[in-house]
Amino acid sequence: MPELPEVETTRRGLIPWMRGATIADLVVREPRLRWPIPADLAVRLRGRVVTDLTRRGKYLIVSLDKGALIVHLGMSGSLRVVGPEVPPGPSEPFDLVLAGASPMAVRMRDPRRFGALLFSEDPLHHPLIAPLGPEPLEAGFDGAYLRARGRGRTIAIRDLLLNGHIVAGIGNIYANEALFEAGIHPGRAAGRISADRYEVLAQAVIAVLSRAVEAGGTTLKDFAGSDGRPGYFQLQLRVYGREGRPCPRCATPIARLSGGGRSGYYCLKCQR
DNA sequence: AAGTTGACCTGAGGGC
DNA sequence: TGCCCTCAGGTCAACT
Incomplete structure (x- = not known):
């Protein structure tokens, strides 16, 4: 959650x-x-x-x-x-x-x-807190930073975003949503993304997280805020959990990246 | 060093 | 109805 x-x-x-x-x-x-x-x-x-x-x-x-x-x-x-x-x-x-x-x-x-x-x-x-990367909604996180951390690496960009030691707080839902917004394929090697596209990605991460905070988070199954009320960002999800449904941008069915850990969702036409 | 896989748990949902 | 299998929002540890 x-x-x-x-x-x-x-x-x-x-x-x-x-x-x-x-x-x-x-x-x-x-x-x-x-x-x-x-x-x-x-x-x-x-x-x-x-x-x-x-x-x-x-x-x-x-x-x-x-x-x-x-x-x-x-x-x-x-x-x-x-x-x-x-x-x-x-x-x-x-x-x-x-x-x-x-x-x-x-x-x-x-x-x-x-x-x-x-x-x-x-x-x-504390050993769990000290190694965390920058907060994505604060100064210190931008395209140049992400690009520097991804430089020369073959790891999938989605996995780079999921690594809390690179940037803190992003999980599978918002990694997939931000990559859709940025038009980047979740499996693309982190070292093969241009500076321009890294800037777009960083802005997409910030935008998606900000909108989700405003909506009170995402309730897929059982998340509730401290007052017991659900979040509403699930209504704004564009790719996560939407395999087979039309891409909101081009109507191509959303694909699911399977194999190896957690699944990724993306539009194979809009995301390269 | 970087990348990949397994492990930790419970519960829900689908297929048969 | 019920059983079995798969999968899930995280992330550390142990491999290659």
Whole structure:
């Protein structure tokens, strides 16, 4: 599920609830996520104050008066605000309980358990965060940067975009959508794309991600924002998941790139 | 070094 | 209806 726009949607929804709040407790029902939730985490968190909620790529960083939580939603994760009376369902590994006049909890749902909840004294230097590439919606990301990273390489351009150490936050949906918008074939070797086309691609990445953030992310199956409402960007998808349907530009049926990992969708006429 | 594949999990959907 | 197979929004580790 969650790529940059979905994580950003979650972050924006949680800010009013979390910023300035005191953590009353962490209730762990299932510690076996991508990495185990540290056993002593609840003890460390009780009484801590949330000073800020930020995002780096697909990671949420909950800054505390001492240290920070690092949250990743994996493939199937979401965070929702619930009242204390709402009983937890299956696949809901933890609640972060916040104190206040009307106490509430931030509840994680993660059926596939590819998500993570970790603690760090210095999150920006954490081994998962430090190697991330630039944020695509901030300065430092442009065509020249992408071209420099792709220079001389035979890797498919889609896989370059999916590598968080090259650029942070892009997943399979938005990589495919941006490549369509830029008219570039997802399998094209990264080293065989002109400077001009790299500039078009970088702008397409920025445009697609910005529109998706505005729409509240993409809900294909089960993504929900912190208020439980879905995103709406799936209505604007032009190629992802649309094999056989007409290309919005030329009406040629959308093709699917199979073989080797995750699938790619593209128009074989518009994208070279 | 760069590229490719497997691994980690659950649940949904299609075919028979 | 039910079983089995395939696939899914991520990404690290271990191979070639």
